[in-house]
Amino acid sequence: MAVQTVSSTTTPVNLGPAAALSCRECGERFELGPIFACALCFGPLEVAYDLPSGDPEALKKRIEAGPNNIWRYAPLLPVPADVAEKPNINPGFTKLVQADNLARELGVTGGLFIKDDSGNPTHSFKDRVVAIAVEAARAFGFTTLSCSSTGNLAGAVGAAAARAGFRSCVFIPHDLEQGKVVMAAVYGGELVGIEGNYDDVNRFCSELIGDPVGEGWGFVNVNLRPYYGEGSKTLAYEICEQLGWRLPDQIVIPIASGSQLTKIDKGLQELIKLGLVEDKPYKIFGAQAEGCSPVSTAFKAGHDVVRPQKPNTIAKSLAIGNPADGPYVLDIARRTGGAVEDVNDEQVVDAIKLLARTEGIFAETAGGVTVGVTKKLIEAGVLDPSLTTVVLNTGDGLKTLDAVAPTTGLTATIRPSVDAFRAAGLAG
């Protein structure tokens, strides 16, 4: 992997409490910059912090007085202290919905909550990670935001770049459905179709980063990845704050690359260290679709290594066959006493409808995966229904209408008369 630096980073970079990048494998530290792999062992880099010390109650008050978005947690993120004053997409502080109807159907008595990230600006959790990448790109003097994508990320990058004043150039497979192309293109950035599949798009992006053409470009999920990933910590912060500064007992999180799950665990650990929540055990559960279940397969087999799969599932936003953070996910699930499970496409669709019917939340397929896995784990006696449980919905059903369309439609079609209505047996 190429390690790239830009000349403007010779002056110290102001990314708030972010102190350095450290290698997740060997622990070596590096100055903050647009690098993502350890120069010694090629391990992934992550942000290391000088977190605020002092009275936890004062920090809580400061957070609670902040804006209704992720910038309320600026003291815990790799962003400058005045981040809320800069133009950005300002995602987060989405609803934590108390799902009493769903709890009744599933037999959960300890409290069931849906963390509903469809309320973000482009209606997926990707707005969180992109918003952080934008601030890193600004700090490093980049002028173009880029990524490879097959859906949610393209829209999130396009929208954030537009607001924040960056040029954007996003790469997608050339044969995506028209609806997805429109959602990504409407923000006015460059949207380039690559003749090939998603792997070809990724290879091309790596080539571009190493080429002079890519100078001044921030690829949110490549050379800005260490910063980008930190955005998922905000899900942990919000869940705990919205529960009244309390850790949930159980969390069910979808797995694509696995980054979101590992960063939520990191966020929970930070809250404990800072004294913002009481230290107590919590269990983290990972959710995959059966058609792309490399991590759940490894979990069930007791393996430490994740064997890549060729994805074949309707849950396309989770369809990463070779998840980079798979081994870390296995470690977290086992360490916390959780599990990794999968459901098939039919169960995904049933779970989307179950959530919609009980709570009025129309989830993306990834939300069907987490709700479906929650149901399966309760039935198997793995998830404890007497404990407080939070289930993530990371996207919006409007973006994956195809998943439910074949089995969702009119109850009846009738002539416009009360007699016809009565005859159709609908007058219950």
Next chain:
Amino acid sequence: MAVQTVSSTTTPVNLGPAAALSCRECGERFELGPIFACALCFGPLEVAYDLPSGDPEALKKRIEAGPNNIWRYAPLLPVPADVAEKPNINPGFTKLVQADNLARELGVTGGLFIKDDSGNPTHSFKDRVVAIAVEAARAFGFTTLSCSSTGNLAGAVGAAAARAGFRSCVFIPHDLEQGKVVMAAVYGGELVGIEGNYDDVNRFCSELIGDPVGEGWGFVNVNLRPYYGEGSKTLAYEICEQLGWRLPDQIVIPIASGSQLTKIDKGLQELIKLGLVEDKPYKIFGAQAEGCSPVSTAFKAGHDVVRPQKPNTIAKSLAIGNPADGPYVLDIARRTGGAVEDVNDEQVVDAIKLLARTEGIFAETAGGVTVGVTKKLIEAGVLDPSLTTVVLNTGDGLKTLDAVAPTTGLTATIRPSVDAFRAAGLAG
């Protein structure tokens, strides 16, 4: 029009500060109930309040300490004081986006803001009005929620009914696009296709209300309409609170039936009376699509009467050819020194793209209408660019992809190589 009562309303109805229904035309007052037309003059009924008296600063503090949704304004709405404890869809407190990029493009120097209601649970402002109707339905002992709809409202009713524990039965023209049917049907209520157009659906609903079959049914936009309409007041409250308890100078509001515009004016007047904002002039501007512009046509001609039109525009959520509140809209626009203007479909599409490109907000066609009208009114010297201006986006672009699809797509398609990228002239 049929006036319907239910027997359970003999006990006093608890809808908080709502004291009675009063006729907008003759002023006659009626007990709170599921009625919508004056028994004397057939004028429309609206909610009359006993609004809180006392220290405005104490009321502000109480509101600010409330939940991040419309229930923070419960003391000003026809809902019980403990409304936030009841299961409902909890819309509102959506972002007021400071649109500096768009302001630069339009030459606005006094501050330009987009009130972005795409952040609501089903991504349109309809969640606000439906949430209030749900509480009225609960108070009147109804068990089924219903409406006629061609889009946004069907989804909002389906979702709210699911969460709040009502049966729902929604009526739509039988030949709606499949995507819209799926969005409305996924919440699991009855969705009935009526063989006919939207007018036929409405006539059928009126027939149903007068029939024993419709007993126990709350039609959110018919027999619950006086309560339902009050939901739009929350847009006024939020805009002022988010501006720091200050009235904007100018507001641009879309016109379908005209109810939203009249209720926003009502809300602003209430804030003035309560001392929550300083009393000062403000101007209200109405926005229509040229293909359905009965109110702007009347405004420009100096008429008091609105002549019905046959709608033909891509802005389908605004396509009401005979708007019930049209005369009130004319009155408010003239009284406040505002105006009513329209833009054609091409201008609607251009405005959707302008907002997306400058602010990363992908608006529904109704948002294209308000942004387009704002631009037109500035260019005509009618809107003052040196004043604080708020523009409403009441819906989400994901629901009207067809509007922009023909002119939104890939910048280029290339082979996966840097040479091909360079050759395409994209290496800016």
